[in-house]
Amino acid sequence: xxxxxxxxxxxxxxxxxxxxxxxxxxxxxxxxxxxxxxxxxxxxxxxxxxxxxxxxxxxxxxxxxxxxxxxxxxxxxxxxxxxxxxxxxxxxxxxxxxxxx
Amino acid sequence: xxxxxxxxxxxxxxxxxxxxxxxxxxxxxxxxxxxxxxxxxxxxxxxxxxxxxxxxxxxxxxxxxxxxxxxxxxxxxxxxxxxxxxxxxxxxxxxxxxxxxxxxxxxxxxxxxxxxxxxxxxxxxxxxxxxxxxxxxxxxxxxxxxxxxxxxxxxxxxxxxxxxxxxxxxxxxxxxxxxxxxxxxxxxxxxxxxxxxxxxxxxxxxxxxxxxxxxxxxxxxxxxxxxxxxxxxxxxxxxxxxxxxxxxxxxxxxxxxxxxxxxxxxxxxxxxxxxxxxxxxxxxxxxxxxxxxxxxxxxxxxxxxxxxxxxxxxxxxxxxxxxxxxxxxxxxxxxxxxxxxxxxxxxxxxxxxxxxxxxxxxxxxxxxxxxxxxxxxxxxxxxxxxxxxxxxxxxxxxxxxxxxxxxxxxxxxxxxxxxxxxxxxxxxxxxxxxxxxxxxxxxxxxxxxxxxxxxxxxxxxxxxxxxxxxxxxxxxxxxxxxxxxxxxxxxxxxxxxxxxxxxxxxxxxxxxxxxxxxxxxxxxxxxxxxxxxxxxxxxxxxxxxxxxxxxxxxxxxxxxxxxxxxxxxxxxxxxxxxxxxxxxxxxxxxxxxxxxxxxxxxxxxxxxxxxxxxxxxxxxxxxxxxxxxxxxxxxxxxxxxxxxxxxxxxxxxxxxxxxxxxxxxxxxxxxxxxxxxxxxxxxxxxxxxxxxxxxxxxxxx
Numbered sequence: 131x132x133x134x135x136x137x138x139x140x141x142x143x144x145x146x147x148x149x150x151x152x153x154x155x156x157x158x159x160x161x162x163x164x165x166x167x168x169x170x171x172x173x174x175x176x177x178x179x180x181x182x183x184x185x186x187x188x189x190x191x192x193x194x195x196x197x198x199x200x201x202x203x204x205x206x207x208x209x210x211x212x213x214x215x216x217x218x219x220x221x222x223x224x225x226x227x228x229x230x231x
Numbered sequence: 232x233x234x235x236x237x238x239x240x241x242x243x244x245x246x247x248x249x250x251x252x253x254x255x256x257x258x259x260x261x262x263x264x265x266x267x268x269x270x271x272x273x274x275x276x277x278x279x280x281x282x283x284x285x286x287x288x289x290x291x292x293x294x295x296x297x298x299x300x301x302x303x304x305x306x307x308x309x310x311x312x313x314x315x316x317x318x319x320x321x322x323x324x325x326x327x328x329x330x331x332x333x334x335x336x337x338x339x340x341x342x343x344x345x346x347x348x349x350x351x352x353x354x355x356x357x358x359x360x361x362x363x364x365x366x367x368x369x370x371x372x373x374x375x376x377x378x379x380x381x382x383x384x385x386x387x388x389x390x391x392x393x394x395x396x397x398x399x400x401x402x403x404x405x406x407x408x409x410x411x412x413x414x415x416x417x418x419x420x421x422x423x424x425x426x427x428x429x430x431x432x433x434x435x436x437x438x439x440x441x442x443x444x445x446x447x448x449x450x451x452x453x454x455x456x457x458x459x460x461x462x463x464x465x466x467x468x469x470x471x472x473x474x475x476x477x478x479x480x481x482x483x484x485x486x487x488x489x490x491x492x493x494x495x496x497x498x499x500x501x502x503x504x505x506x507x508x509x510x511x512x513x514x515x516x517x518x519x520x521x522x523x524x525x526x527x528x529x530x531x532x533x534x535x536x537x538x539x540x541x542x543x544x545x546x547x548x549x550x551x552x553x554x555x556x557x558x559x560x561x562x563x564x565x566x567x568x569x570x571x572x573x574x575x576x577x578x579x580x581x582x583x584x585x586x587x588x589x590x591x592x593x594x595x596x597x598x599x600x601x602x603x604x605x606x607x608x609x610x611x612x613x614x615x616x617x618x619x620x621x622x623x624x625x626x627x628x629x630x631x632x633x634x635x636x637x638x639x640x641x642x643x644x645x646x647x648x649x650x651x652x653x654x655x656x657x658x659x660x661x662x663x664x665x666x667x668x669x670x671x672x673x674x675x676x677x678x679x680x681x682x683x684x685x686x687x688x689x690x691x692x693x694x695x696x697x698x699x700x701x702x703x704x705x706x707x708x709x710x711x712x713x714x715x716x717x718x719x720x721x722x723x724x725x726x727x728x729x730x731x732x733x734x735x736x737x738x739x740x741x742x743x744x745x746x747x748x749x750x751x752x753x754x755x756x757x758x759x760x761x762x763x764x765x766x767x768x769x770x771x772x773x774x775x776x777x778x779x780x781x782x783x784x785x786x787x788x789x790x791x792x793x794x795x796x797x798x799x800x801x802x803x804x805x806x807x808x809x810x811x812x813x814x815x816x817x818x819x820x821x822x823x824x825x826x827x828x829x830x831x832x833x834x835x836x837x838x839x840x841x842x843x844x845x846x847x848x849x850x851x852x853x854x855x856x857x858x859x860x861x862x863x864x865x866x867x868x869x870x871x872x873x874x875x876x877x878x879x880x881x882x883x884x885x886x887x888x889x890x891x892x893x894x895x896x897x898x899x900x901x902x903x904x905x906x907x908x909x910x911x912x913x914x915x916x917x918x919x920x921x922x923x924x925x926x927x928x929x930x931x932x
Binding site for chain 1: 287442443445450457466
């Protein structure tokens with residue numbers, strides 16, 4: 131969808147939907163929201179709904195950052211200690227690499 | 232003119248065709264694949280992993296033919312082109328060199344050992360010096376002073392290499408064309424003149440033996456069960472096979488547990504062996520000498536048992552997987568204890584085990600017994616009776632029996648597993664008084680040559696099969712002794728003893744069959760047609776293998792034992808294959824087993840005349856109880872598993888210097904970037920470059 135051809139109220143509605151849906155453990159929606167509406171929120175000339183869009187984009191960005199941190203930390207810990215955890219590590223894994231602990 | 236150009240076109244097409252066909256051989260031009268490669272594979276037990284593995288994409292290293300032990304420094308320190316793939320002559324395949332390479336800090340990509348055509352003079356055993364140390368009877372609870380081979384180090388040549396873990400692949404190769412190519416490649420490319428650094432391109436080798444399992448048996452069995460992914464993969468399999476057993480009186484195998492009034496004399500031998508490498512396990516002295524003697528003894532007892540049956544039953548049993556912490560015997564004892572077997576331990580009168588008997592010096596055999604259980608008077612009396620019986624069996628034979636020092640414990644033997652359950656009287660017959668006479672215990676050199684089996688030159692295969700070697704004569708004596716001793720032990724009359732004589736013809740054929748060529752006319756007669764494909768022009772491999780497949784030695788021993796103790800039975804092929812004597816017979820299969828074997832080709836005929844053999848021969852599972860109990864960290868039972876793998880192969884090729892490789896890559900990347908830039912410029916300036924005056928297409932969307 132080309133945002134250029136969408137009226138401002140609809141833009142706000144879309145941005146709001148993506149922002150709210152992101153709370154359902156869907157950080158990728160926040161990522162899309164940030165990328166998609168960044169220009170609208172910060173670079174376009176001022177219009178009435180822009181302030182609200184800015185808030186949603188900022189919050190989406192923060193949420194995204196939170197998820198990235200959490201996931202990175204967990205993945206680092208998991209990859210580092212999977213072998214050490216033994217049984218638990220195996221049960222937490224979906225695919226287990228062959229030939230290495 | 233026209234004709235000429237047509238000719239040219241045809242020529243051109245034909246040559247293109249040939250170029251096209253030849254194109255798929257680029258790989259062949261780069262790589263030389265090795266035909267005969269035997270890897271060392273990964274095995275796991277409750278606590279450790281042993282063996283070797285390569286990385287997933289194979290280990291590549293510059294070839295280096297090791298000339299002496301000092302030369303290791305080149306590989307580990309001074310050589311300029313690590314990692315190296317070390318080619319070892321078998322004489323250098325020693326513990327000290329292998330351990331140096333193992334700790335070689337990444338400078339070793341792999342090792343290839345060239346197997347010699349003749350055995351070395353000094354001893355070599357990659358096994359431990361105290362085989363099956365922790366699963367025999369001698370432990371901290373039984374008699375601490377005898378545990379861990381404190382009294383006798385049974386295998387003094389044992390260097391434990393088979394039980395080490397290597398993180399690079401180790402292959403063995405036959406000394407033939409392949410190794411000639413390798414040496415030539417090394418000589419041509421990798422030896423700088425007068426000690427100078429050799430110039431690229433260098434000759435390199437790549438070995439693939441990536442193993443799926445890792446850490447220990449508990450880990451890999453757990454991962455076997457965790458099949459979350461879309462294509463579930465097995466990672467390891469328990470070692471195991473089948474024990475072969477037969478009784479001189481048919482035992483109802485459907486009725487398990489104790490049999491009232493039954494008393495059996497167990498005559499045991501072990502079937503399996505191993506070496507450092509995966510499927511080279513000739514086991515001539517460690518396995519074959521013992522079980523061939525027992526088979527020949529069973530054959531010698533056949534007629535006398537029909538004519539003058541003794542009052543006890545003789546129970547022949549051949550244990551599989553004994554090398555790996557007594558898999559077969561521990562399973563049979565476990566089944567007997569849990570009423571899952573045709574007899575139970577109360578039915579066992581005594582045990583006579585035939586160990587390594589192929590290399591006896593001074594025609595002496597040694598009767599080993601367990602000093603701990605003999606402290607009990609009743610057991611001691613029975614053991615003494617058994618010894619007396621063996622002495623009277625040896626009368627008029629060229630072989631004599633003696634007892635070693637009374638305080639010496641039993642050598643590694645299946646009988647130890649019976650003693651773990653209860654103090655059963657028994658003896659183990661060996662050719663050694665204390666430590667093994669076998670210099671090549673569980674090694675690739677424990678072959679026909681080691682037993683001094685030699686045939687006169689210019690014999691055909693058929694003549695070799697029939698030729699009675701000195702080894703066969705010696706083992707025939709042992710077999711006669713065993714047969715007579717078993718007969719008296721089972722309560723037979725001594726007057727019958729001179730009628731019990733093992734047949735040297737049978738012994739020599741068995742030795743030839745197991746140690747030289749399984750695909751011989753005698754074995755062909757005695758097996759069913761579907762076993763023919765297993766027979767080959769090579770010695771039998773006695774490695775036990777994984778439990779899913781029945782190995783070749785088990786099947787061969789099963790049919791040999793059936794033919795030697797059973798009888799021709801005149802029934803149709805259909806009835807024979809359905810385990811019945813006539814159409815209504817439902818009972819016989821509980822007592823006997825029926826096997827349809829190929830038989831001989833009668834003269835003036837082309838088809839074999841098969842026949843049915845009725846015998847009491849049975850197979851019983853030789854899978855460690857640890858896997859049924861799911862106790863993968865068991866200290867009592869064998870926990871050995873074998874890792875699975877996908878590719879085992881090796882190839883050699885020439886490698887360019889890293890500088891040249893990087894330059895090629897750099898040029899490639901450069902060309903790519905230039906072409907991208909060029910395309911971008913061309914497309915952005917398209918209207919200038921391709922201004923043909925045409926109307927630009929109006930994009931509407």
